[in-house]
Amino acid sequence: MNEAVFKISINEAGKILKKMDFLKSKKDINIGKYSQESLDAVKSGDLKTIYQTAVDNNDYELLLDDDSIFQFSKNGDKLRYAFIQSQSTYFSFQDFLLEMFDESDIPTDEQLLEEMEVEYAEDYEQRRAEQKINLGAMYIRYDVDHNGYRPNLHSYAHIHIGLNNNFRLPSSIILTPLSFVLFVMKHVYITQWEIAIKQNIIDDQTLQFKRLCENIPNELWQISEQRELYII
Template identity: 45%
Template sequence: MSKQNKSRDGKFVTSIHDASIVLKKLNLLRGKNLSWRKASEDFLKVSKQDDYKLMYDTAVNHMDYNLILEDGSIFQFEKEANDDLRFAYIQTPYNYISFCDFLLSFNDEQEIPTDLDDLQQLKILYETDYEQMLAEQGCNSRVSYFRYDVDSARYMPNIHSYAHLHVGIGNDIRIPCATILTPVAFVVFVIKQIYKDSWESCLRDDARKDIVLHYAQDRILLDDEKWNDIERKELALV
């Protein structure tokens, strides 16, 4: 690998790390797997089907993700040698109850600690009961799925955009994008769409807001060869 490719690859991994920092600041991150680079064959096989739950379960069971959130949702970030990209947000298909809501089921609100260390101690104490409650919640039929692709081989202006966003599975929705996103910019986009309480809380905190909005701008406008004058006549994400 050339020095230039190593540098680009290093920036990519750094952006995934930055994404984990953003999620942690918003108390959304459960764990990270920064070394993950490529989906397993089992995941690739089931992802071609229309079985969302099977796709999610396969990804989690094979640890086919870079970041996993407190609610069980996952992020995948893949980059090819030719700089093609695949970023995916796969929302958990299982209904989720936050630990604080779990505590509220048998405590008054004023009894719930606000200190994160105290809350973590309670989470350890009630781990079995909390996991049991989550297991009893059943499935969520209103899941959200986002996939951002950069696909140089299939690029056809106004038909198959060089960069585009898929929304949901089992459909042909492909929203043109005029920019190359980084992993952290994609994560910020998802937070705003899915985790509205966390997003609004962040906007009320100037320190966190400045950090998150800074990362939201971590993207590069496509050049004329990949986003031409005809394509600019379309509605697109910039």
């Protein structure tokens, strides 16, 4: 995957998240360039520290509506994607409005909703700050790195779920940033995913994203590894 495809894939992921009304912001410069503080925080193994340090230093490419973040970095063939979920329980603007109005009284017109978001912005942020801690907050990371590759022990491409670095789910393909985002959205945000399918935001064309994922060279994906469980 070259640099252009890498950046285009991040842009496509941002577009889909925006259509899902679940994207707060997207960074377009210094992609994959992070502060030393964030790099050091990852070594701590503490999700709160990793997340807060990344947010404080703007070390992310995509910021979701619930303040969770995606990171994407590329250095030659070496890839690192990370999803770091906010530890605050998600509380949408729609949830906020339902506390004050009957559902039938809430406008469906986008312009009116945007005006209400401006009018109630301070009150909404206060309610978000009062939300309980999300004890099930997720950390998902995808690595592609030739260094350390050992067949059946340390796969060339693999997914980490949680902060135990010894948990590595092998992958037989090189995931794009878009494929990683869609994987996370389906498995972490099932409600938003279901709505996106019903609204045809996630359509048949989107679900063909795997076609853009390159196969791993045979010398880095050996027959013995293919006998294990892995992500196709």
